[in-house]
Amino acid sequence: MSKLTIIYWSGTGNTQMMAxxxxEGAKEVSDQVKLIxxxxxxxxxxxxxxxVALGCSSMGNEVLDPDDMEPFVxxxxxxxxxxKVFLFGSYGWGDGEWMRDWEKRMVEYGGLLVEEGLIINEAPDxxxxxxxxxxxxxxxQ
Known part of the structure; x- marks a missing residue:
């Protein structure tokens, strides 16, 4: 059993940096953290x-990566x-529609969103x- 498992897909490395x-932050307070x-x-x-924290950047017309993340989700x-579910990811255009759609989907699956999804435009500073x-x-925690 792990306290927090972070599962991500990253195309350019931005979402990987976020993951x-x-x-890093979770490891400061728990030794039961996995990054995959x-x-x-x-x-x-x-x-x-x-x-579970799930991370994926926005692809194409504001959708999840179709080859790996979409089938996994x-x-x-x-x-x-x-x-308890937390969603995060980076994007290069649009207004975060992919994140709103993903949040709605997780709620429909019965997931409990612990926060609003975290989105960062381009590479995180x-x-x-x-x-x-x-x-x-x-x-x-």
Whole structure:
């Protein structure tokens, strides 16, 4: 059982930077934190976590990565029921519609959103990374 499991997909490295900062913050308050690239994640990782943080950048017409993250999100529909969920990701254009759609979907799956999704435009600056660390500290408690 882990307190917090962070599962992410990153195309350019921006969402990976966010995931790593979340992990850093969480590690300050808990030793039960896992950081996993979605290609290596399993449904069991979600089941075993008290809190799941899912990260994915916005793709194309404000959607999740279709090759890895989208199939994974579909596969965890049952596993996120009554599970605390936090969503995050970076974007290069648009207004965050992909995050609003993703939040709605997690709620429809029965997930319990612990915060509004965190989105950062382009590469996170030091302020954005510190914001991620703060969320990590909160989620790891």
């Amino acid at each position: 790593e900062a979340l992990f 690239s979605v290609e290596n994640a399993t449904i069991q990782d979600v089941i075993d976590a008290e809190v 579909e596969s965890i529909e049952e596993a996120v029921k009554s599970k 030091e302020g954005g990374l510190e914001q991620c660390r703060d969320y990590g500290r909160q989620l790891g």
